[in-house]
Amino acid sequence: MVTCYLFGDKDNHFYLKLLFMISRRNFLKHTSLFASGAAGSAVAVSAINLSAKTQSDQYHYHLTVKAAKANIVGGHITDILSYNGHVFAPIIRAKQGVPVRIDVTNELDEPTTVHWHGLRIPVNMDGVPGTGQVPIAPGDTFTYYFTPPDAGTMWYHTHENSVDQMGRGLVGLMLVDEAEPLKNAENEVVEFDHDIPVMLKNWHLNKDGSYYKISMKRYAARQGTPGLIYTANGQTDFEYDVKAGQTVRLRMVNTSNTQMYRLNVDKPELFKHHPLKIDVLDANPLDYDLAFKDFALGAGMRIDILFVVPDSAGQTLTFLDQHKPMFKLNILANESEKRASSLPVIPKNPVIVGDLDKAEKIEIVLEWAAADDKNGDPLFWNLNTQQGFAPASCKTPNQIADFKLGNSYLVDIRNNTQYPHPIHFHGHTFKVLSYANKDIQPYLADTVMLEKNEAAQILIYADNPGMWMFHCHVIEHMAMGLVGLVKVS
Ligand SMILES: [Cu+2]
Structure with a gap:
């Protein structure tokens, strides 16, 4: 098996620098956490228990990444990769504005990471090998520690050897509860049944x-x-x-x-x-x-x-x-007394939307490439006429944009291919303004669906520093070229 650090050879300066920075940072963080006694007590997490929370109002989970067996297709056993042994991984329940700590122990025989999809958190907690962290080696534990700024339905998954690891089960849900109790349109506190x-x-x-x-x-x-x-x-x-x-x-x-x-x-x-x-x-x-x-x-x-x-x-x-x-x-049937059901209204997240008048325009073009690299690994897709990277040969993806912190960018994404691509940008929530071929109302998202031969205009406010992935979430497309890096600094 080739162990690939995805974005950097071990002799790559960037990789080495990162290795040092992150190891040191984690060491300090562990030290301070334990020294101050601030770590919450461990909570048993199960897929059924959706409200695991410590007494101290901190959230603390432990995920063990390991091989397991599951009955997915009636009466047959399938070998899966799992979080804590479950085919339906533990739901990580957190709360907007409250720190959450997740210790991830890797019991696989290959490296792994965990990416928290949809969370606007620091890049060193984003779970991307090479640009954000050193992959968690077999036998090692890495602690993710962050405070979710936004509430809502999120998820988590490996970002290492993704086609295989995600395909065999390394995916799970993360639900971030709203900071304040939910209210209905009449401003009364109500909960969903x-x-x-x-x-x-x-x-x-x-x-x-x-x-x-x-x-x-x-x-x-x-x-x-x-x-x-x-x-x-x-x-x-x-x-x-x-x-x-x-x-x-x-x-x-x-x-x-x-x-x-x-x-x-x-x-x-x-x-x-x-x-x-x-x-x-x-x-x-x-x-x-x-x-x-x-x-x-x-x-x-x-x-x-x-x-x-x-x-x-x-x-x-x-x-x-x-x-x-x-x-x-x-x-x-509902035997209980008839009552007027009122639905809670989900509050907006504190997302800063870019300034369209001041936004710098950039173009990102998705194309079909139909090529193998010199090792014979397929590179079927490219961004801005360059193939993103080849996982088997451990190339670093191309940087496709350089964003200045605090600036707005109007990104025209053109899908010049015959297949749909859900394009995800890490670390940010953007505003989808328009599509070329259909009328929409603008909305906020972290993934924009581009149907074949479609183009979308999105407005990004660059407010989270780091080197961020911009990629197709059809994971094979990412692994075969549809990926780039956006630097925010
Ligand atoms: Cu795609």
């Missing part, structure tokens, strides 16, 4: 639970190698009971390597008085109505839909990828 996170992932598995190739060239050069087994929260038959009249926050997260879901529900007519809509996209509430119909949820993206369960006891709502079932909500 159900907060239902759904981790969507499809697996490159045969019907006997064995893997087929997670990445195949003929697909990697196109939309990405499809997974055939669909899971929600690690199950092919996930279902959940709700009662008529109850309020629901349903969160869906696309943690798949390649799959883009076209989200639908099978009985939209049950919501005829209040059609289902997407209320929150990538953890940022929308301030307009976006219908929940054929919504393209690309890899990395998240939505929350908020609704009152219709008065249709005995019915089952099946959520679909086009026509393919993903999971079900069963509607039960």
Whole structure:
């Protein structure tokens, strides 16, 4: 096995400097944490317990990255890579503005990292090998310590040997609770009756639970190698009971390597008085109505839909990828006293939006390359006419932009290819202003979906210093060139 540090050879000056800086920083941090006794007590985390929290109002988790066995396809055992042994990884529950500490121990025989997708945190906690941290070596523990500035539906995943490690299971959810109690439109404190996170992932598995190739060239050069087994929260038959009249926050997260879901529900007519809509996209509430119909949820993206369960006891709502079932909500009768259900309103996050009038314009072009590098590794994709990097030969991705801290940038992203690309920018939340081929209302996001031959204009306010990844979240596309670095300083 080639151990690749993704962005830098070991003789690379940048790598060595980083190694020193981070080791020292972590040493100091560990020292000060333990010396002051500030570390919260460890909390047992399970996929079911969604509210693990220490007495001291600090959040402290321990993730062990290890091989495990899972029953994903009925009656068959699949070898997976896991966080704490679960195919549905522990949900990291945190709170906006409250520090969270996550100790990650690597029990694999290869390096790994954890990236906290959607969190605007310092670059040395972002989990990207080479630009943010030294990968966690087998047997080592690395402590992530950060304070989430934003609330909402986030997720986490490895950023090392990503096609294989994510494909075999190293993905999980992180839910950041709002700093203040939620209120309804009348300013009364209300809670959801159900907060239902759904981790969507499809697996490159045969019907006997064995893997087929997670990445195949003929697909990697196109939309990405499809997974055939669909899971929600690690199950092919996930279902959940709700009662008529109850309020629901349903969160869906696309943690798949390649799959883009076209989200639908099978009985939209049950919501005829209040059609289902997407209320929150990538953890940022929308301030307009976006219908929940054929919504393209690309890899990395998240939505929350908020609704009152219709008065249709005995019915089952099946959520679909086009026509393919993903999971079900069963509607039960509600015997309790009739009461007016009022939905909480999700508050906006403290995101600073760039200044369009002062923004500097830059262009990023996504193209199809159809080439192998000199080692025979495929490089099918490129950004601004240069292939990003070749993981097998450990090249550093190209820097595609140099942002000045505190400045605004109007980025025109052009997808000159025949396939969709969900483009993710680390460490920042940006505003999607417009698309070339469809009318939209502007919204905030960390991942922008570019359908084939589409272009989008996004406004970035560069407020988080570091060397940040800008890449396609179809992980094979990233691994085969669709990646660049943006420096903010
Ligand atoms: Cu892509």
